[in-house]
Amino acid sequence: MAKALLYYPGCSVKRNSPWYEKSALAVLEALGYRVKELDKWYCCGATISLAADDVIRHLGAIRSLIQAEKEGEALGTNEMLTVCPMCYNVLARVNNLLKRDREKLETAARYLRDENLEKYSLSTRVIHVVQVLHREREKLGELVKRRLDGVRVAAYYGCTLVRPKDVAVDNPESPRVMEEILRSVGIETVEYPFKTLCCGAYHSVYRKNIAVANSGLILTDAAARGADIMVTVCPLCHYNLELAYRSMARKPGIRVMYLTDLLAYVMGLDDALSPETRSFLDKLREARRELVATPGGGNS
Amino acid sequence: MMGLVYEGYPPEMREKIRVVEETREERLGQQIPKLSLEEREKLVRKWHPDYREDTKRPVRIGPNKGQVIYREVADLLESWPAVKPGDVDLDNIDYDVDILIIGGGGAAASAALWAVYSGVSPENILIATKLRFGDANTVKAQGGIQAADRPNDSPVRHYLDTIGGGHFANKPELVRALVMDAPFIIRWLEDLGVMFDKTGEGEMIEYTGGGASRRRLHAAKDYTGLEIMRVIRDEVWNKGVNVLEFSPAVELLTDPDTGAVSGAVLWNMEVKAYYVVRAKVTILATGGFGRLHLAGFPTTNHYGATADGIVMAYRVGANLRDLDSAQFHPTGVAWPEAIRGELITEKCRSLGAQLVNANGERFINELEPRDVVASAIIRECAEGRGIITPTGACGVWLDLPMIDRVRGEGTIRRNLPAMYRQFIRHGIDITREPVLTYPTLHYQNGGIEIDPWTHVLRPDGTPIPGLLAAGEVTGGVHGKNRLMGNSLLDITVFGRRAGITAAKLVKEMSGKPRISLKHVERYMEELKRLGVPENRRAPVLLPDYRGERVLLRKLDLIDLAPI
Amino acid sequence: MSSKESPETGPRPVSGKEEGGKTIRIYVMGRAYEVPEGLTILKALEYAGFRLTRGVGCRGGFCGACAVMYRMPGEYKLRTALACQTLARDGMHLVFIPYAPMKKPRYDIEKLRPDAGSVIAIFPEVTRCLACNACTKACPQGLQVMDAIQAIIRGDIAAAANLAFDCIGCGLCSIRCPAEIRHVYVFQLVRRLYGKYMLPKAKHVEERIKEIEAGKYDEEMEKLMKLSLEELKRLYMSRDIEKA
Ligand SMILES: Cc1cc2nc3c(=O)[nH]c(=O)nc-3n(C[C@H](O)[C@H](O)[C@H](O)COP(=O)(O)OP(=O)(O)OC[C@H]3O[C@@H](n4cnc5c(N)ncnc54)[C@H](O)[C@@H]3O)c2cc1C
Ligand code: SF4
Numbered sequence A: 001m002a003k004a005l006l007y008y009p010g011c012s013v014k015r016n017s018p019w020y021e022k023s024a025l026a027v028l029e030a031l032g033y034r035v036k037e038l039d040k041w042y043c044c045g046a047t048i049s050l051a052a053d054d055v056i057r058h059l060g061a062i063r064s065l066i067q068a069e070k071e072g073e074a075l076g077t078n079e080m081l082t083v084c085p086m087c088y089n090v091l092a093r094v095n096n097l098l099k100r101d102r103e104k105l106e107t108a109a110r111y112l113r114d115e116n117l118e119k120y121s122l123s124t125r126v127i128h129v130v131q132v133l134h135r136e137r138e139k140l141g142e143l144v145k146r147r148l149d150g151v152r153v154a155a156y157y158g159c160t161l162v163r164p165k166d167v168a169v170d171n172p173e174s175p176r177v178m179e180e181i182l183r184s185v186g187i188e189t190v191e192y193p194f195k196t197l198c199c200g201a202y203h204s205v206y207r208k209n210i211a212v213a214n215s216g217l218i219l220t221d222a223a224a225r226g227a228d229i230m231v232t233v234c235p236l237c238h239y240n241l242e243l244a245y246r247s248m249a250r251k252p253g254i255r256v257m258y259l260t261d262l263l264a265y266v267m268g269l270d271d272a273l274s275p276e277t278r279s280f281l282d283k284l285r286e287a288r289r290e291l292v293a294t295p296g297g298g299n300s
Numbered sequence B: 001m002m003g004l005v006y007e008g009y010p011p012e013m014r015e016k017i018r019v020v021e022e023t024r025e026e027r028l029g030q031q032i033p034k035l036s037l038e039e040r041e042k043l044v045r046k047w048h049p050d051y052r053e054d055t056k057r058p059v060r061i062g063p064n065k066g067q068v069i070y071r072e073v074a075d076l077l078e079s080w081p082a083v084k085p086g087d088v089d090l091d092n093i094d095y096d097v098d099i100l101i102i103g104g105g106g107a108a109a110s111a112a113l114w115a116v117y118s119g120v121s122p123e124n125i126l127i128a129t130k131l132r133f134g135d136a137n138t139v140k141a142q143g144g145i146q147a148a149d150r151p152n153d154s155p156v157r158h159y160l161d162t163i164g165g166g167h168f169a170n171k172p173e174l175v176r177a178l179v180m181d182a183p184f185i186i187r188w189l190e191d192l193g194v195m196f197d198k199t200g201e202g203e204m205i206e207y208t209g210g211g212a213s214r215r216r217l218h219a220a221k222d223y224t225g226l227e228i229m230r231v232i233r234d235e236v237w238n239k240g241v242n243v244l245e246f247s248p249a250v251e252l253l254t255d256p257d258t259g260a261v262s263g264a265v266l267w268n269m270e271v272k273a274y275y276v277v278r279a280k281v282t283i284l285a286t287g288g289f290g291r292l293h294l295a296g297f298p299t300t301n302h303y304g305a306t307a308d309g310i311v312m313a314y315r316v317g318a319n320l321r322d323l324d325s326a327q328f329h330p331t332g333v334a335w336p337e338a339i340r341g342e343l344i345t346e347k348c349r350s351l352g353a354q355l356v357n358a359n360g361e362r363f364i365n366e367l368e369p370r371d372v373v374a375s376a377i378i379r380e381c382a383e384g385r386g387i388i389t390p391t392g393a394c395g396v397w398l399d400l401p402m403i404d405r406v407r408g409e410g411t412i413r414r415n416l417p418a419m420y421r422q423f424i425r426h427g428i429d430i431t432r433e434p435v436l437t438y439p440t441l442h443y444q445n446g447g448i449e450i451d452p453w454t455h456v457l458r459p460d461g462t463p464i465p466g467l468l469a470a471g472e473v474t475g476g477v478h479g480k481n482r483l484m485g486n487s488l489l490d491i492t493v494f495g496r497r498a499g500i501t502a503a504k505l506v507k508e509m510s511g512k513p514r515i516s517l518k519h520v521e522r523y524m525e526e527l528k529r530l531g532v533p534e535n536r537r538a539p540v541l542l543p544d545y546r547g548e549r550v551l552l553r554k555l556d557l558i559d560l561a562p563i
Numbered sequence C: 001m002s003s004k005e006s007p008e009t010g011p012r013p014v015s016g017k018e019e020g021g022k023t024i025r026i027y028v029m030g031r032a033y034e035v036p037e038g039l040t041i042l043k044a045l046e047y048a049g050f051r052l053t054r055g056v057g058c059r060g061g062f063c064g065a066c067a068v069m070y071r072m073p074g075e076y077k078l079r080t081a082l083a084c085q086t087l088a089r090d091g092m093h094l095v096f097i098p099y100a101p102m103k104k105p106r107y108d109i110e111k112l113r114p115d116a117g118s119v120i121a122i123f124p125e126v127t128r129c130l131a132c133n134a135c136t137k138a139c140p141q142g143l144q145v146m147d148a149i150q151a152i153i154r155g156d157i158a159a160a161a162n163l164a165f166d167c168i169g170c171g172l173c174s175i176r177c178p179a180e181i182r183h184v185y186v187f188q189l190v191r192r193l194y195g196k197y198m199l200p201k202a203k204h205v206e207e208r209i210k211e212i213e214a215g216k217y218d219e220e221m222e223k224l225m226k227l228s229l230e231e232l233k234r235l236y237m238s239r240d241i242e243k244a
């Protein structure tokens, strides 16, 4: 039987990052997953204060968790897949909060009784796409159709995947999951100190310069260390990094894309790539191949 | 929905439904022959309100003196003004505008937008309406709007259908404007963002309407009027046109010498204060008269449909036409009380629903013309074969479950979803239970005579300067009978034309018009000569549904505005 | 909680025992009125002596003017309804909500794009939705109001427009919404964006307009208008009729 995942897309992916969704889902499908978007899902509430812990602010998240539990029965899974780290963060934290604090759970249940939604047995497991990719990294390696020898990639994590600790997908100080995924498909990674520095998050809306400053620093440093590409798994980080790139007078020689874009490319899932990403990678690959193909160079 | 759930029929009515169920098999396939022309004539003449002698009388005053019209309308025309000329200070003008639009339905909103498109500044347009902007018959139209835009159709065919449907009494040049502008209006509404029913390629899904020889009803689910109204209203607000709600016009103003219309007196229903509006052009778009309950009938109309426009226009000399006919829809809701008078679409009968009296008998071929079916239902009730409801209304059964019985389970849910929803809300499941029905007053066929560019005409055919009219308040477009879907078209076509004409007139006019209530004073002389009782006043603005007991005890000690 | 409630409040007039028929007692903003059974809330109020200007419009469930909120004895639920569509019940405590305070923002539809950004720029509060569903529970049309708002947040204008199509603008959802969303106008905007920019245009309408502008029907129309009544009748009776 195919492995199944209940997919929670999130607003920002639906609204702004259709190609991210495409490449992520394509890669998962190639790995043998059946990914089903939830019939109903609600904004996780990311834009609303995460700090407050009154139940009403978490209702969107709770509803989605309950929906996943309901639909999960038929699908034979309890894993709710997120691709946006912000959604992942909120949903996982709310789930943990309900697990820790039974009273909150009951308050929510009393409120939702009107809608016959009071029964939530806390079985839903919120999971981020990097976690799935990481546990499947061996299989990923087997699915490689194109090599990107000579291309160097910096992984950028940002905040919400690795903070706070109880929902972190990896060691908050020096995460490695993305690098391990990249290496499993034969891609060389670059180490640099800013991979968990905040990209500026929602500052991009009102105080552009903060976002531009942080993201600019991240890009320049990685580029200086020889990275051709910076991968992220977060639509907001992606937006800020691009924004910074656009507003920089001296452009660093580095391109921002989603981790899953790169994976889709090496796996030959071309339909899942935007034409620009694809042609960029084609060109880069050509250029590097010429380099490594010079006498004494690579072997492909 | 957090409302209570209804229980459906009360036990005493459930008891009466038994006979419908018991006779259903018997009635299956039973043929009721259509009446001969003479039989029809006899039935209609005896029972239809349009033909009954006691429903009408000649009006004894004004430009159409001697013309026979519905009693309720004649009474209004023979009424004293609601506001006495001496009580209004005309030297203090409250609003001084280019265009005053009276009414807040589809005709009014269309006029406002086209005046703006034609170059009049939105601040110089004032819409004055009785209730909220959009509380109007327009939002109640479900079926659709006609326009001959499919390849097998043509405006010429639309013309013929409309004239024939109107018993050839329509004013030809108005019909021509109606049908020729129609596709243009559809495109305009489409551009504004009306969500018409369409196929994936954008082709309009068009339906048949009674009397139309082609499928040309454009719909937005069964909320066509609501959808059109809310979109054009939104656009009127976007443009910044001034709107005064709860401020009906109670009298027009005229130039004391020329009789040209130059504004109106408004009355704020909430604080009961009047306002004087001076306007270069005034557009009447006040809709119909359903709430006059002609001949005692319930109505499908909104709360403010009280013929105010006709009353005001008549006093400045307008010609009225075709007010001897009204459209009664044969199948209005008689029960539940909550939706009494509302429509039960004709489609039910075309699908095979049968009309059944209290004895379980059919009494008319259901597919006879509207006036014939209505007459037969009225006869059954008058002769004691109707069913009396707990609230004292009378009706006959419309055996809807017959549809599924004949055409197969699921037909009702598939073809009559809105009807199903309307009744299930009240606990009545029309796939299993019949509904009680009685004719209902639906549409004002006639009204103020206009020319194709909406100038209001006197009986001699000359225009009254400064006054335009559009929509249900006018007569001539539909003759003696309106086709389904031609009224939403009427209000947008002639609303648009009124806006364009008004803009043109404004441009031609230099200086401010003069205002007076001289025409009212003259009219009052006539009323006095006729000896009309002083307490009969019009326009009436709203029907009065208060309980008798309260009215008997009513004392106006101090003047309070209701909230 | 029901046992603690006093059975009824307000004196019963001795003069009211006329004309037979069952009466019920409703409380209009706390004041008791005796009215016949079987009337809608709207008609019951009128029977009781209110001559309404606010809180009544089409009287048929299309205009949204007659929104009410009420509680039934022994219940904590704050229910909502349209007064013209709902029967008055014994013991009902009710208030009219004839207006939800909100001003419609002005915009130029020609300059907007059919996406979430356009809507949120005008109605920033949309992103404050907490998914509490109070709106849905309040909707007398039974619409999935929360789902419509959520659809906007995720950028699905088409879904939002269709979910909110049957909205009659009563404003009850907006009154109940803790995020203070102006649903009535938000929905108006999404429907127009969808109708204008996302539904494909009708080509056959465009073609017919071109024909009319080119004068294709003028001659035939002139001829028809000149026919005698008899000829016109004959033509009318003999026209072919398309099947439904
Ligand atoms: C239940 C029902 C179903 C219908 N179905 C269809 C259909 O399917 N297709 C179709 O084409 N037509 C249909 N019609 C007919 C159509 O809806 C109306 O004829 C048309 O909308 C009238 O538009 P109007 O603008 O002229 O008047 P209205 O929409 O009635 O507007 C008149 C406005 O004037 C205001 N007003 C009244 N008096 C005054 C005053 N003294 N001062 C200021 N304002 C005043 C009113 O409050 C109202 O706002 C239907 C009508 C009803 C009632
Ligand atoms: S969506 Fe809101 S405004 Fe619209 S009908 Fe429902 S409750 Fe009323």
Ligand code: SF4
Binding pocket: C128, C129, C130, C131, C132, C133, C134, C135, C136, C145, C146, C149, C173, C176, C177, C178, C179, C180, C181
């Ligand atoms: S009431 Fe307001 S906050 Fe609650 S679900 Fe509805 S739109 Fe969202």
